[in-house]
Amino acid sequence: MATYLAHVNVMLRPLINDPQGLVVRDGLHSLGFEGVSAVRVGKRIDITVAAASVPEAEAAVRDMCAKLLANPVIEDFEFEVTEVAAVD
Amino acid sequence: MATYLAHVNVMLRPLINDPQGLVVRDGLHSLGFEGVSAVRVGKRIDITVAAASVPEAEAAVRDMCAKLLANPVIEDFEFEVTEVAAVD
Numbered sequence: 001m002a003t004y005l006a007h008v009n010v011m012l013r014p015l016i017n018d019p020q021g022l023v024v025r026d027g028l029h030s031l032g033f034e035g036v037s038a039v040r041v042g043k044r045i046d047i048t049v050a051a052a053s054v055p056e057a058e059a060a061v062r063d064m065c066a067k068l069l070a071n072p073v074i075e076d077f078e079f080e081v082t083e084v085a086a087v088d
Numbered sequence: 089m090a091t092y093l094a095h096v097n098v099m100l101r102p103l104i105n106d107p108q109g110l111v112v113r114d115g116l117h118s119l120g121f122e123g124v125s126a127v128r129v130g131k132r133i134d135i136t137v138a139a140a141s142v143p144e145a146e147a148a149v150r151d152m153c154a155k156l157l158a159n160p161v162i163e164d165f166e167f168e169v170t171e172v173a174a175v176d
Contacts, residue, residue, distance in 0.1 A: 035137045035148065045109075045127065045128070050125065
């Protein structure tokens with residue numbers, strides 16, 4: 001078994017309204033950042049997980065996203081898995 | 089001017105307690121993902137911004153993080169900027 005770190009990004013789908021992003025965009029405009037045309041706010045989830053291999057860790061993380069971390073109706077997810085420590 | 093897309097990650101600093109992450113970890117355990125040892129939940133912010141160059145866009149995004157997007161007392165941020173469209 002080894003330990004893997006998964007960086008998961010969960011974002012609202014492009015056509016879904018993102019009120020939080022609109023508020024941040026307006027806030028940035030108020031602070032003088034006039035060049036900002038769009039802001040989308042999502043979740044960044046770092047997961048430390050034990051698995052036998054990268055494919056096994058990726059399969060587990062994909063399953064976690066489908067079952068808990070992302071709402072498949074309105075959100076998309078992407079992730080990358082890296083090995084952080086090997087344990088015998 | 090060109091258009092740049094910045095992917096910003098804002099995470100609680102490692103020593104800061106993350107109740108949301110603990111809840112997600114316990115939820116994953118309840119779903120049978122026993123191999124999960126730690127979860128940290130942060131924000132993922134995608135910003136579309138107009139700037140003259142990558143360094144200028146990076147400077148603007150760094151300034152946005154310092155002024156609005158991240159709480160420097162308890163959060164760290166990192167970001168990457170990519171050009172999405174050049175406009176004359």
